[in-house]
Amino acid sequence: MQKLSIEVTVNGTTYRRDVEPRLLLSDFLRHELGLTGTHVGCEHGVCGACTILLDGEPVRSCLMLAVQANGHTITTVEGVAPNETDLHPLQQAFRETHALQCGYCTPGFLMSLLPFVETHPNPTDDEIREALAGNLCRCTGYQHIVEAVKLACRLMHAPQDA
Amino acid sequence: MTARETRYFGKPVRRNEDPKLLTGRALFVDDVDLPGMLHAAFYRSPYAHARIRAIDVSAAKAMPGVVAVYTAEDLGDYWQPGPLLVPPPPVHKMPVFNKRTQVPLAKEKVRFVGEPIVLVVAESRYIAEDALEQIDVAFEPLPAVVDVEAALAPDAPLVHEDAGTNIAAHVIQEKGNWEEALAAADVVIERRFVYDHGHAAPMETRGIVAHWDARMQTLTVWDTTQAPIPIRNGLAGMLGLSEHQVRVIAPFIGGGFGPKIMMFYQEEVLIPWASMQLARPIKWIEDRRENFLAMTQERYQIHDAKIALTRDGKILGVWDSFLHDTGAYIPYGLTVPLNAQCTLLGPYVVPHYYSEFKAVFTTKAIVTPYRGAGRQHGVFVMERLLDIAARELGLDRTEIRRKNFIPPDAFPWDNEIIYQDFAPLVYDSGNYEPALDKAMEMIGYRRFLEEEKARYRAEGRHVGLGIVAYVEGTGIGPYEGARVQVQPNGKVIVATGVGTQGQGHFTSFAQVVAEQLGVPVEDITVVTGDTAEFHWGTGTFASRGAVVAGSAIYEAAKAVREKVLRMASEELEVSPDDLELADGNVFVRGAPDRALRLGDLAIAANPLRGAVAPDTEPGLEATRYFGPPRGATASGVHAMLLEVDPETGFVRILKYVVVHDCGTVINPLIVEGQIHGGVAQGIGNAFYEKIVYDEHGQLLTASFMDYLVPTAMEVPPMEVAHVETPSPWNPLGAKGVGEAGAIPVGPLFAQALEDAFDNAFEVTEIPLSPQQVWALVHGSKEKQS
Ligand code: FES
Ligand code: FES
Numbered sequence: 040m041q042k043l044s045i046e047v048t049v050n051g052t053t054y055r056r057d058v059e060p061r062l063l064l065s066d067f068l069r070h071e072l073g074l075t076g077t078h079v080g081c082e083h084g085v086c087g088a089c090t091i092l093l094d095g096e097p098v099r100s101c102l103m104l105a106v107q108a109n110g111h112t113i114t115t116v117e118g119v120a121p122n123e124t125d126l127h128p129l130q131q132a133f134r135e136t137h138a139l140q141c142g143y144c145t146p147g148f149l150m151s152l153l154p155f156v157e158t159h160p161n162p163t164d165d166e167i168r169e170a171l172a173g174n175l176c177r178c179t180g181y182q183h184i185v186e187a188v189k190l191a192c193r194l195m196h197a198p199q200d201a
Numbered sequence: 202m203t204a205r206e207t208r209y210f211g212k213p214v215r216r217n218e219d220p221k222l223l224t225g226r227a228l229f230v231d232d233v234d235l236p237g238m239l240h241a242a243f244y245r246s247p248y249a250h251a252r253i254r255a256i257d258v259s260a261a262k263a264m265p266g267v268v269a270v271y272t273a274e275d276l277g278d279y280w281q282p283g284p285l286l287v288p289p290p291p292v293h294k295m296p297v298f299n300k301r302t303q304v305p306l307a308k309e310k311v312r313f314v315g316e317p318i319v320l321v322v323a324e325s326r327y328i329a330e331d332a333l334e335q336i337d338v339a340f341e342p343l344p345a346v347v348d349v350e351a352a353l354a355p356d357a358p359l360v361h362e363d364a365g366t367n368i369a370a371h372v373i374q375e376k377g378n379w380e381e382a383l384a385a386a387d388v389v390i391e392r393r394f395v396y397d398h399g400h401a402a403p404m405e406t407r408g409i410v411a412h413w414d415a416r417m418q419t420l421t422v423w424d425t426t427q428a429p430i431p432i433r434n435g436l437a438g439m440l441g442l443s444e445h446q447v448r449v450i451a452p453f454i455g456g457g458f459g460p461k462i463m464m465f466y467q468e469e470v471l472i473p474w475a476s477m478q479l480a481r482p483i484k485w486i487e488d489r490r491e492n493f494l495a496m497t498q499e500r501y502q503i504h505d506a507k508i509a510l511t512r513d514g515k516i517l518g519v520w521d522s523f524l525h526d527t528g529a530y531i532p533y534g535l536t537v538p539l540n541a542q543c544t545l546l547g548p549y550v551v552p553h554y555y556s557e558f559k560a561v562f563t564t565k566a567i568v569t570p571y572r573g574a575g576r577q578h579g580v581f582v583m584e585r586l587l588d589i590a591a592r593e594l595g596l597d598r599t600e601i602r603r604k605n606f607i608p609p610d611a612f613p614w615d616n617e618i619i620y621q622d623f624a625p626l627v628y629d630s631g632n633y634e635p636a637l638d639k640a641m642e643m644i645g646y647r648r649f650l651e652e653e654k655a656r657y658r659a660e661g662r663h664v665g666l667g668i669v670a671y672v673e674g675t676g677i678g679p680y681e682g683a684r685v686q687v688q689p690n691g692k693v694i695v696a697t698g699v700g701t702q703g704q705g706h707f708t709s710f711a712q713v714v715a716e717q718l719g720v721p722v723e724d725i726t727v728v729t730g731d732t733a734e735f736h737w738g739t740g741t742f743a744s745r746g747a748v749v750a751g752s753a754i755y756e757a758a759k760a761v762r763e764k765v766l767r768m769a770s771e772e773l774e775v776s777p778d779d780l781e782l783a784d785g786n787v788f789v790r791g792a793p794d795r796a797l798r799l800g801d802l803a804i805a806a807n808p809l810r811g812a813v814a815p816d817t818e819p820g821l822e823a824t825r826y827f828g829p830p831r832g833a834t835a836s837g838v839h840a841m842l843l844e845v846d847p848e849t850g851f852v853r854i855l856k857y858v859v860v861h862d863c864g865t866v867i868n869p870l871i872v873e874g875q876i877h878g879g880v881a882q883g884i885g886n887a888f889y890e891k892i893v894y895d896e897h898g899q900l901l902t903a904s905f906m907d908y909l910v911p912t913a914m915e916v917p918p919m920e921v922a923h924v925e926t927p928s929p930w931n932p933l934g935a936k937g938v939g940e941a942g943a944i945p946v947g948p949l950f951a952q953a954l955e956d957a958f959d960n961a962f963e964v965t966e967i968p969l970s971p972q973q974v975w976a977l978v979h980g981s982k983e984k985q986s
Contacts, residue, residue: 061327075232076225078455080404081489085905088404116225123220130223134215137870140878141703142222143229143404143455164918171913175905177404177456178703180877180942181913 045109049074050118058105065089067105068115076116076146080175087174088147091115097151116146119153128194129156129187138187140178148174152188160196162188209715213870214722218453218707227453230408230423231486238410239268241472241485242329244319244336245494246311249564249898250346250358253309254339258319261335266328269479270336271320271471273308279474280305283465284435287534292619294373297559299364303530303567305470311340312360312529313566314900315494317467322475322483345898349503349524349561360529360562369531369560374542376617377553379509382518386509390590395966396578396947397501399890400902401571402910403702405455406492407466411473412482420447422473425454427462430698431739433732435465436473444736451730457702458882459571460497463533467495493903497533497569498892500526502541502558502578508586509553514594514601518553521545521582525575527560528567535560537568537575539621540674544944545579546616546626548633548672548836549605554618564898572882573943574621576673581967584669584948592960598952599641602670606633620832622677628834629936632926633670636838636860639922640668643858644840654956663847664855665957667949668840675835675863675937676748676928680828682737683750685714685757687765687821691785691800693718693725695757698738699750700730704939705871706746710754712867713933717758718765719782720799737826745832745937747867752931753827760823768802768821833928835936837861839880839945841917843953847978850971852888852954854917861941862924865934872938873921879942881916886943887950889915891968 042057049072056071063082068074068091080088082101089101092114120126126134129149139145148171155162155170162170167188171181221227258270273280283302289295307318319336323329344358351357352367360367383389410423420442426432426449433449436442454461468485476483487496504523510516525538542556591601607614609632616626640646645653649666657664683697695714701707711725728734738750766777769787773780773795781790788796803821842855859876866872889909893901902908927934951964954974961981966973 059327069231070234073234074225075229075234078229078405079231080406080455081905083489083904083906086404116223120224123224123226126220126223130220133223134219137213137216137705137874139219139222139703140705140874141404141454141456142218142227143453143703145222146225149223168913173912175404175910175912177402177458177882177910178878179874180879180881180919181916182877182918183874185913185918 043106045106047108048112050114060104060106062105063101064103064105064108065100068100074115074117078143078146080144085175087151088144090147090150090174092150092153095154097154116149119149129153129191132187132191132194136183136186136190138179138183144174144176148176148184156188156191156195159192162192209712209722211866211869214708214712214868216705216708217711217723222453229405229453229455230410230425233410233423233484235410235412235482238482238484239322239324239479240326240329241320241322241475241483242326242333243317243468244321244333245491246307246314246316246318248311248340248342249314250343251311251340252343253307253311253318254341256319257337261321261332264328264332264335266324267321267332268324269322269475271306271475272318273306276305283470283532285534286464286532287536289370290535290539290619290623292372292374295371297368297371299361299369301361301364301369301530301562302532303467305467312564314898315491315566320471320475322479345896346562346564347894347896347898349526349563352561352563360564367562369527369562370535371559372535372538373557374618375555377518379518379520379553379555382509382553386517387512388590388593389507389509390586390593391507392585392589392965394504394506394582394585395501396581397891397968398499398571398573398577398886399892400493400498400908401458401460402908403456403458403461406487406489407461407468407496408486409468409472410482410484411476413477413480415480418446420473420477422447422449424449424451424469425461426451427457427700427702428464428739429700429730429732430737431464432469439470440474440477449732451700454700454702459574460569461702463497463569489905490903493908494900495566497567499537499571500528500565500568504582506582506586508590510590510594512594514590514596514604516549516551516605519545519551520555522557525558525560526563526565526568528563528565530567531560532567533569536570536621540575541578543579543618543620543626543674544576544672545583547580547583548607548631548670550607565894572879573940576940576944577886577947580671580945581947584945585951585965588952589963599637599646599668603634603637607631620674622832624831627831628672629831629928629930630926631834631836631862632924633836636836636862636924637670639924640838640840640858640860643860643920643922644668644842644856649842663845663957665843665845665953665955666840667843667953667956668838669945669948669952670838671945672834672836673941673944674832676745676829676931676935677832678749678828679739680826681739681750681753682735682824682826683754683757684735684822684824685754685761687761687799687803689800689804691724691798693720694728695725695754696728696734697750697754698735699746701746704746704875705868709747709867709871710751713751713754714758717762718799720785724785748833748931748935748937749827749829751867751933751935753825755932756825756827757823760825761821764821764823765799765802768806769797772797827931829930831930833864833930833936835863835938835941837941839949841949841953843950843957845954845957845974850975852974857917857919859919859921859942860924861921862926863938863941864926864928864936866923866925867935875938876921876942877919879940880919880946881911883943883946884916885911887946887967888969891970
């Protein structure tokens with residue numbers, strides 16, 4: 040199959056690769072770039088496990104082809120925190136409230152929620168649940184995830200001490 | 202000191218495993234990448250039931266990038282039906298048991314849509330899937346066997362012709378004498394109930410990477426299994442290898458819920474074999490459609506049940522006869538129907554019990570345990586019978602339950618039948634009334650009945666209350682083991698054989714050790730699911746991880762603690778009774794500067810020179826095993842307020858409370874999470890999720906668009922409270938919690954729904970759907986007019 044050249048910036052690094060036009064973006068990230076933090080739960084756009092940020096917006100990487108990402112900037116879960124100790128407030132909040140069990144869905148939730156927590160200092164439960172509704176989690180029953188989002192919003196929008 | 206009075210128990214300790222998972226650095230099976238790795242895909246049956254006349258793979262083989270194509274013929278002697286994982290139980294009456302287990306690749310006949318027929322191995326998954334389209338199989342379709350009642354008709358087509366029947370098993374268990382109950386009864390209630398339980402749908406599908414290293418003569422397998430050690434043992438046996446040549450790793454697993462303990466899946470048998478044939482690593486990852494078709498599931502049972510009672514609501518006896526759909530094969534034996542049969546008895550005194558079931562072969566995916574594993578079906582029958590009886594006798598629904606609870610001083614309580622672990626069904630401990638009281642208080646039972654209900658109704662709103670009780674047999678044997686080792690740097694390694702799929706074992710097990718050794722939880726590394734780290738064990742199922750492996754870890758940690766005390770008392774010249782362990786040190790009570798680091802003791806326990814006393818084992822380390830004599834019985838009460846829209850049939854849960862008794866709570870945060878997740882699955886099962894096969898045995902619900910897993914919009918906030926009745930049968934006092942949340946939600950929905958319409962209709966079937974609710978409401982209105 041004819042390959043096409045693409046250039047994509049992922050977590051600050053620019054990659055140039057020749058890929059088959061049919062290659063899914065999720066497979067490209069996971070298997071070509073080795074960024075296996077992005078998970079695949081359904082490959083039909085329902086579960087949200089594969090969510091990444093494309094130019095800052097959450098999108099499902101299983102519903103895009105790698106070639107469609109040409110020229111775009113992507114953030115995956117690996118790009119959210121520099122290491123396992125210096126976690127982003129949203130990640131901290133997930134840990135604090137036990138918002139993950141098997142953790143398979145978690146990268147997708149984090150990526151879907153990042154823009155939300157940045158723009159919502161004090162969301163209601165209903166707003167949070169609506170923001171979560173595009174992601175499936177089979178382990179947690181969502182309650183702790185709702186709490187995590189509340190906590191993250193508090194942490195991120197806390198008034199700075201002088 | 203008992204296990205319960207501790208610094209680390211009962212604390213909401215944050216999980217050790219989270220930072221890896223949160224930063225995308227945890228290893229799941231599909232993340233394994235090896236040089237030279239090939240990719241597999243399966244050609245699966247498009248028919249539920251058909252004879253295979255011919256298979257032509259020549260075009261697929263000729264495609265560039267295709268490395269190998271295998272059919273059943275190519276497997277030679279390796280083609281064998283799988284093992285019977287759970288043998289038939291030692292019950293007194295079992296007139297039929299037809300052992301028929303799945304085969305690696307279908308040979309003459311296919312028995313369910315999705316059954317694998319051809320394995321393709323190629324340079325990429327994309328190429329392997331292209332090759333599937335080039336495979337040509339000539340089928341002669343046979344009539345599908347879909348309905349369990351029709352399957353028993355004399356002229357029904359047979360799933361396994363050589364069995365001469367579609368009955369896979371027929372089991373009768375009895376306690377006392379139902380006829381006596383009947384003779385003494387003031388009331389007998391009789392109903393037919395249908396309970397359907399669906400697909401586990403873990404977010405991670407199944408997957409396997411197998412790597413045969415021809416030079417080392419070793420096979421390494423990464424497998425999404427809940428039971429790595431039995432997989433290693435089985436693979437070694439099948440492949441003619443010794444166990445030390447095979448290493449099975451269950452890394453991070455994206456949810457299991459039961460089906461990931463099936464042994465052996467066809468793919469599990471084939472991928473390691475193919476890797477040995479080709480001397481290259483091979484990866485197979487199931488896609489979501491395959492997961493719906495070919496991963497095991499649960500299914501429906503049809504119960505014809507009767508309950509006999511006195512006028513004042515005392516249970517005299519229960520009679521139940523049910524059909525259990527087991528799918529095309531029965532590799533997991535009778536675990537699911539036995540659970541249904543046993544769990545039906547619930548927390549109640551049932552003097553006489555007759556229960557009979559037939560497991561029936563159908564041309565559908567194989568049925569094996571999925572979270573609850575038949576317990577739901579039994580609980581549904583009993584709780585519904587009690588609701589209907591209460592109504593007929595004019596009793597309050599909580600009163601009829603209270604009246605029949607096994608009293609707290611009657612334990613251990615012998616139900617006189619055989620459980621899924623083949624031991625008599627004996628409850629270890631329990632205290633049911635406080636849980637009921639607490640749930641009534643939390644849901645506002647009296648207030649709702651006396652005031653709120655009428656107020657809602659006046660506003661034109663249909664709100665109903667549900668409240669049901671259940672027990673859950675957990676923590677069954679045979680055994681687990683663990684090794685606890687203090688490293689020279691003072692950190693502790695804990696190795697055990699069970700796999701972990703998100704239950705927080707890395708943390709709760711560390712808490713058990715922290716408790717004994719006074720080492721902070723974050724300095725304790727738990728290694729699970731790798732057969733190279735621990736040789737013996739069975740697996741994570743039946744809510745047994747915390748109970749059985751946890752107890753083995755407790756025993757091992759206690760032995761290490763004793764060694765620490767012995768060594769330190771010699772070194773510091775004080776009695777062991779005057780020593781304490783904390784912060785990674787052992788020190789003289791009241792004189793914290795007279796202390797030794799555990800790490801230094803570990804070094805001293807492994808001397809390089811000098812004489813060692815006879816019978817001394819090196820290292821600060823111990824290995825212990827634990828096998829509970831019997832399971833530990835957890836219990837609980839759930840209650841909810843449900844609002845129903847009579848026009849659309851849609852429902853909204855206004856309040857949900859859980860009062861649960863899982864004995865000693867090691868980590869309340871983890872226990873709560875387990876319950877939340879279980880309830881969410883229970884809600885899915887009760888109202889949203891349904892596996893639908895059409896009359897040709899085609900699965901109509903093979904995607905998340907058709908099989909509706911609840912989202913955050915459907916799952917309500919829950920309030921969870923605990924009653925702690927420790928189990929006397931393990932040193933932690935723990936009872937399992939993995940399945941509890943999921944078990945009672947069906948009957949809870951049914952009761953609340955009826956209540957919302959003042960019992961204008963009866964609910965005898967789960968799952969419900971908006972259409973069904975609408976039909977029930979509508980039907981009852983027609984009856985009235
Ligand atoms: S994998 Fe992309 S939405 Fe499920
Ligand atoms: S934590 Fe397992 S699917 Fe969400």
